[in-house]
Amino acid sequence: MPERRADEGRAGAWWRDGPPGPFRPGFWRSPLRGPWLTSVLGLALLAGLVIVAVTGLLSYAAYNPRLPGNDMTPGKGLLGFYLFDWPTRPVWLYRVTQGAHVVVGLTLVPVLLAKLWSVIPKLFVWPPARSIAEGIERASLVLLVGGAGFQFATGILNIQLFYVFPFSFYPAHLYGAWIFLAALAVHVAVRLPRAIRALRSRDLRRELRTGLDGTRPEPRDPDGLVAADPAPPTMSRRGLLAFVGGGSAMMFGLSAGQTLDGPLRRTALLAPHGRVYGTGPNDFQVNKTAASLGVGAADTGAQWRLVLAGAGLRLSREDLLRMPLHTYALPIACVEGWSTEQVWTGVRLADLARLAGAAPGSVMVTVRSLQRVGYFGQASLSAGQVADPRSLLALRVNGADLSLDHGFPARIIVPNAPGVHNTKWVRELDFRPERP
């Protein structure tokens, strides 16, 4: 019966060649895809991801998670390790590392997209795995691609304060990072030799001199990246690399300004914290307004007192202004990547520790805020942070009283601490011996 045999033939062809459409090799026709292009994009991505990963893990240490109340991921188990207490110098360290984490991450978005475009035929490769090894490796790619997308998406949405994800950012971004880094390390270990070989198969300088007329597909490869039936090129390889590189330059140029002071800040046209507030002493980036955290004039008026817990002392703002005041130019650097340096005047935390009967160098402090809602209503600072002479309970900024949105009547400024540890609207300092 010829009809039945024809049916079997079709099923057999499906099994042998894959379902029609993207599973058939003829479907993918771009003449630019190939191991060389994928390797160039992959190695550029790898270089950037190393910076993003290292600065991300450093940011975990910057919160001093061993101090009470500081750890945003209390169930971290083995994944929250860090090797050292966060230092107070150089004062610009967190400004640089966290600025790099966010800006390099943004810069890599076009490279990541191009890399995913360059390997898309592999998603539909038929048969799905030719060996057990290949099957397991492809399963790990689910973690690699998912981890990359998850980390970039949560980070990018978080810096825009677009909290649509149904989980807290901190644990999700930390655990997502470990899943991604595990898969990335294995992917690099398995593929790097092949990537370097592919990179050597063509001369980059020659590729950059080749226009559309001279653009030919790469030689067919066993991985099936090169099209079986390539279409005539509409863009040269150098054109594609310039497209991706231009995208990266644009992402960088429109966001890096939020880590700078002065006129260059205005170049951050598409970054959440590139805004200009005005020219007054308090006209710089606000991270959380007083109104949004339930802090009003009633809490911060003449009846406000700073409580030194344990010592039973209550100080008014006038009392604090009568203490020795010190002035330092120090940056505020936010976990969201933006930063700014301002000139702060206030009382040394070390002097307040002495007033509370404690010896600076051996005591940490837990700082509590008037804020009624939201994260970081309290933060703990290490003995090293308390002892640094530049660590202040600031009362003034740039020569003027702090504005309400910048923490009036008093706020913490600690050199090199993440912004959220510079607690605003301080109501209580609780100095306690630090456990070694």
Place this chain on the structure above:
Amino acid sequence: MNRRAGRWRRAYGAGPWHLLLLAACFALAAYAATRVVAAGIWTGFLVWFVGAVIVHDLVLFPLYSTADIAARAVSGRSPAINHLRVPAGLSGLLLLVWFPLVLRASERNYKGAVGLSTAPYLARWLAITVALFAGSGLLYALRRRGKRTSRR
């Protein structure tokens, strides 16, 4: 010894180190997954993770490749295509990354935090888009003139 290694390779498809590496990768990922469960966020985490696996290949890719095919169909085999593709791609990239600001999706949180409105971002994105297309168009005009004069 050699024959055993060969038999392993034929059965598995790679050396034993390959399996070891991947086992370590899955072990670490599985441990991280237990932390996600302990944090009580695993359902949302899983949904977003699976979404992240497919978002490029099954959502973004069909969108931008369809747009590209349509643009090429309209322009025929005109050499101007890349002068359309590049500014459109870059503008789309900016929108993809910054849509919560540009489309004012995060207005409430942003205003509460920063104290300013997200209103200027749409105009900024549009201005950058216009500048990209204008720059690309200018470059195209200069190239055509260059070609014509060199032919002369």
